[in-house]
Amino acid sequence: MKTWTSLKEDQPVVMKMIERMIKDDRMAHAYLLHGDPGTGKQAIALHLAMRIFCKSPHGAEPCKTCTDCRRVESGNHPDLHWLKPEGASIKKEQIQDLQREFTYQGLESNKKVYVIENSDKMTTNAANRLLKFLEEPSRETTAILLTDNQYRLLDTIRSRCQLLALRPLSPKALEAALINEGISPHNARLFQAIAPQLEQAKALDQDTWFADARKLMVQLVSMLHSRSNESLFFVEKQWMEHFKDREQLKIGLNLLLHWFKDLIYIQIEDNASLVMLDYKEQLEQQAFRYTKQQLTTILETITHAVRKLDQNVHPTLVMEQLTLQMQR
Ligand SMILES: [Zn+2]
Structure with missing residues (x-):
């Protein structure tokens, strides 16, 4: 499990932006975290959600020990909704279900957070639904969208989000990510030297x-x-x-x-x-x-x-x- 400190080492620019927003109490309604696979999108989203619900934060950091932090970490927080593609895409019904959930007040507090992994996999209908949702922000709701490629999302969705660009992986981390994707260690070593980005390296392998x-x-x-x-x-x-x-x-x-x-x-x-x-x-x-x-x-x-x-x-x-x- 990543820590706030290790995330700051991996992604210093984005984490600094997040800390500043928290300190200034200027959190956005919607974030779009974009970057290569393996750059830490899920971990950052999780920690951001944890910080939003945390009962006793240390400055910008969540305590990670209170019940709220622990429930976020274990995926059991009632006011955190985490969406992933069902099959190849994220469907309209998934966004509708999410919206229905959000018409009620938060169960524990009035705060609610939703995270959409691979948000570029939304069908057109799902994306349009989400857009309506983003157009009527509620003060207590935070959306965190994740994507490997921000340009696959509708411009209208991107423009409603605060963009957080994750920096590419270091050569060592890229090599590990390639092996993780099933590429042989010998090829992973070569590709991290020849192709600086994961998608590019994966394409060369094929x-x-x-x-x-x-x-x-x-x-x-x-x-x-x-x-x-x-x-x-x-x-x-x-x-x-x-x-x-x-x-x-x-x-x-x-x-x-x-x-x-x-x-x-x-x-x-x-x-x-x-x-x-x-x-x-x-x-x-x-x-x-x-x-x-x-x-x-x-x-x-x-x-x-x-x-x-x-x-x-x-x-x-x-x-x-x-x-x-x-x-x-
Ligand atoms: Zn906490």
Whole structure:
């Protein structure tokens, strides 16, 4: 179970905003907490609800020991309603039931809180119902909507909420979240380095294009040694066929960058930092064919190639120059 303090460490900006609103007694009627899966939306919603009902808060923090706090934590508070999709969506009937509940006064106090998880999964009818509800705010009611993607919600709903943007996961936390989503530990390690966001990383995992891209990268780096005279031909015929536009080529360069970084990690015996865990054997074979200085120069060259792509230099030209420089 997260604590208020650990939430402040994970999400300092949002938690500071929440603390300020509590201290100034300027709580909103509706919040929209948005951010990647794993960024702590549910935990923050739970703690916010706890603080609203808490009988003896310590400043901005709920005490977590009074009956109200404990009932919120165990999911048994009569005035807290927590909605989730039923099946694939949140249906109109669920919002109607919620509204019916809210026509009565709070059972314990006059306060009521509702949380809607995956609020972007509301059907159009459900969203319109909720909108009406949000348009007639009662002073004692607080809505907390959660979503991975705020843009999937109606603008009219977003505009009635105070937006709280959660920051993306740290690389370590992202890796853990990916493993949690069923991605293999080796791939999770690579994706946290290549794709900074969970959705993006999950998409790469499903993408055969990316699997092929990784194979091509390994082919190219081994060719630089064994058949360096063929590598330019390989780049023209196979590499450029696969990395068709600037964005794709950037992914290819990013893979190369991590390959050469890994070679340095092997040299300095820092196995914990390796990203291409599937290719440890090949990395070990290649690592000592380079001096540290050569590897550093190659890393600079790759970074420079990415910059040239951004400056609109032709992708084929960028890649050919890079290949020649990596051969040296
Ligand atoms: Zn309490």
